[in-house]
Amino acid sequence: MLIPVSEEKNRYGLLALSCTVNGRRTEREIPSNRSLLEFIREDLGLKGTKEGCGEGECGACLVLVDGKAVNSCLMTASQLQGRKLVTIEGLKGRDGGLHPLQKTFMAEGAVQCGFCTPGLIIASEALLRRKPKATLEDIKLELTGNLCRCTGYEKILSAVEKARGKLHKCRK
Amino acid sequence: MPEIIVKPSSLKELWKTLPGLPADRKYLAGGTDLVTAANAGADNASCWLDIGGLPELGVMKETAGTLFIGSGVKLSAIQASSAVRKWCPVLYAALPHFASPSLRNMATLGGNAANGSPCADGVCALVAEDANVCLELKGKKRTLPLAELFLGPKRTALKKDELITGFTVSKRKRAGAYLKLGPRSYFGISKAAVALSAELSAGKIIKAVVALGSVAPVPLRAAKTSAWLAGKELSAQTARAAAGLVKKEVSPITDARSEAGYRREMCGVLLERALLSLPGAAK
Secondary structure, eight states, rough: OOOOOOOOOOOOEEEEEEEETTTTTEEEETTTOBHHHHIIIIIITTTTOOOOOSSSSTTTTEEETEEEEEEESSBBBBGGGGGGEEEGGGOOOTTTSSSSHHHHHHTTTTTTSSSSSSHHHHHHHHHHHHHOOOHHHHHHHHGGGGSSSSOOOOHHHHHHHHHHTTTHHHHH | SSSSEEESSHHHHHHHHHGOOOOEEEESSOTHHHHHHHTTTOOSEEEEEEEGGGGGOOOOEOSSSEEEEESSHHHHHHTOOHHHHOOOHHHHHHGGGSSOHHTTTTOHHHHHHTOOOTTTTHHHHHHHOOEEEEEEEETTTEEEGGGGGGGETEHHHTTTTTTTEEEEEEEOOOOEEEEOOOSSSSSOSSSSSEEEEEEEETEEEEEEEEESSSSSOOOOEHHHHHHHHOBBOBHHHHHHHHHHHHHOOOOOOOOOOOOOOHHHHHHHHHHHHHHHHHHBOOO
């Protein structure tokens, strides 16, 4: 598959992007050099995914692509072709309400300014999908790419530990 | 970001596509270095070739004597491979210290090598594994010892459009260690890193390869220290002497991450610890 290169208008290659976003088949024509983060925030209007550092250091922009956590600031939207994207808006509990991680983050006071929270929840979700019985050490290692400058991490770790076990029960 | 991104679906299609593309083009592998550079305005290529869809680069395969790791295999997949665990002990030890879990879901060894940074963890580990790098340009293949790919900081022996297709490591039983000193235990760029592989027998080192990161213009294969270690007892005394030797082999600089003198000293400390961490080392 070659991305069709269009010389019209702006010399930008246009890409007919076809992917799944939070369970829905999505097709958009976008410039092939669009970053995944821009695509999510500007084209799809999903503002839950944040831009922190823009260089892969902070984890605020994490999303799931084919079930794996990735830094959307360092991906091009074209790399999403044919794949499944899940953003923080796509996480839900069994009853359609808040996801268990969202509930435990609230209950444990793991959120202060909230900017890092979507990324932390996505990273934790990726871990608990892969390893439902993750240990505290596993959780710490998984979150090494996520920075929080408010909470001091203890409450975050505690929130992930509390969600562990609840999580795989509610997944389809 | 470039003006266009083109994504060929096979190597054959890649070579066919090249002549029609702008001259200032670059390969996009995992993107963790290239997109960062573009976001910072440090990369101005007008065309990227996304090689993420090339099936030839995404494979790992074993033959009787070697393990081939495709240049496009994601680091997280390499980390999960039992063949890597068995035959690449240094790489296996290095991967948990390579960036973060999400970046390891994106980054590739091909990108790590092509970027040409002296601090590349994956590359230093593979140099200690005595890996070869497999290159291809318009169907023409060549193989180099990996250490010879690097000419200086961010400078490699890659010709224009030449592509790293993978790495081969010989399947020989050996022990390995990777010790990295950074600003924190995980997810940092190293001030100094030591990669060590060793074939051991009855408390003796049959063969050892020491490679170092962030302490020379290139990922350094410490040839003298490696040669000296062959035939030595695996002991505290050997480890201390090797530490003294390796400090003479590195040429660190002072930069934003650390100071030359400290880096040199730490190369000795890390190598001593790496040797003493090997199975059967007399503490």
